[in-house]
Amino acid sequence: MTDRTENLILALPGLLLLALAFFLPIGQMLVLSVEGENGPTLEHFIRFLSDPFYLGVLWRTVRLSLVITIICAAIGFPLAYIMARIGARTRLWLIVMVILPLMTSVVVRTFGWMVILSRGGLIPDILRDLGLVNRNFALMQTETAIVIGMVQVLLPFMTLSILGVITRIDRRLEEAARTMGCSFLQTVRTVVLPLSLPGLVAGSLLCFTLSASSFVTPNLLGGTRIQVLAASIYKSVTQVLDWPFAAAQAVILFVGILLVLAPYVKMTGRSHG
Incomplete structure (x- = not known):
């Protein structure tokens, strides 16, 4: 038995699980998205577009x-650099602090942000006391609230990847x-940043x-006023009961993500593998 055959046998359970848990549902979703009363149709995609x-x-x-990703990178890179260059004991505590939010449910953390960002919450109260906003100011049901909540949820993934x-x-x-005469910032920009690009x-x-x-965080912090595509899919499934249109939206989301990521991966993969 060759090494390739042994590797294939070892990978077979994982491949079967991947096929059952990912490719099969994706295939069913593709079929459902073109389902019509008189056979296959593209009317659901045309309706959306x-x-x-x-x-x-x-x-x-x-x-x-994109905004959430950029903010996570801007915060995560310096945090990961500091964690990598300090002592092992301090690094351990910082890693624990970064990982600790992942041990709490996203729903619980989002409800916490709802309390903090609501009209009577901590952040609006501080801004009102400083005279920076009016008395009716609130961050809830805004895109800013979604960005704040999602950055807190996703920052550990960015930080640990770069670390x-x-x-x-x-x-x-x-x-x-x-x-050779480089300042600290020049060293980070010309040496550390290019070498850490794969993690970034x-x-x-x-x-x-x-x-x-x-779905959870944007839906709770943005409400019905600020709707994202995952919430629109959920609404089509649970309220309108239009499953083919929901499947079409899911396909568009899936393809849209691939179109954004494909050139990104291709450009970085040429020099960084």
Whole structure:
């Protein structure tokens, strides 16, 4: 028995599970999305793509996902760099602090943000006391609330993805850059950032895909006024009971994410594998 055959046998259970849990539902969703009264049809896709409301929902989903990903990268990279360059004991405590929110349900954390961001919550009260906003100011049911909640949910994925790469970067490269006259920021920009790009890409892919397909946090913090595509799919299934249209929306979301991620992966994969 060759090594390739042994590897295939070892991977077979995982491949079967992947096929049953992912490819089979995706196939059923594709079939359902073109289901019509008189046979296969594209009317559900045409209905979505010709309606400005649903196009706006799609654009909001992609735009918020990009904003959330950028903010997570801007916060996660310096946090991961600090964690990688401090002592082992302090790093352990910081890793625990980063992972700790993952041990709490997303629903519980989102309800916490609902309390903090509501009209009588902590953040609006502080802003009103400082005279920065009027008395009727509230962050709930806004895109800002969705971004804040989703960044808190997804930041650990970005931070840990980058941390795993930075810890493998030889510190002597940074020392050599500093010896050649680079400042700290120049060293980070010219040495650390390019070498940590694989972790940054991996974290960005995780944050973008999870954000685009998220339902609980955007639905609770954005409410019915700020609707994303996952919430629109849920509404079509549970309220309108239009399963083929919901499946068409799910296919559009799936294809849209692939169209955004494919060139991103291709450009970074050429030089970073």
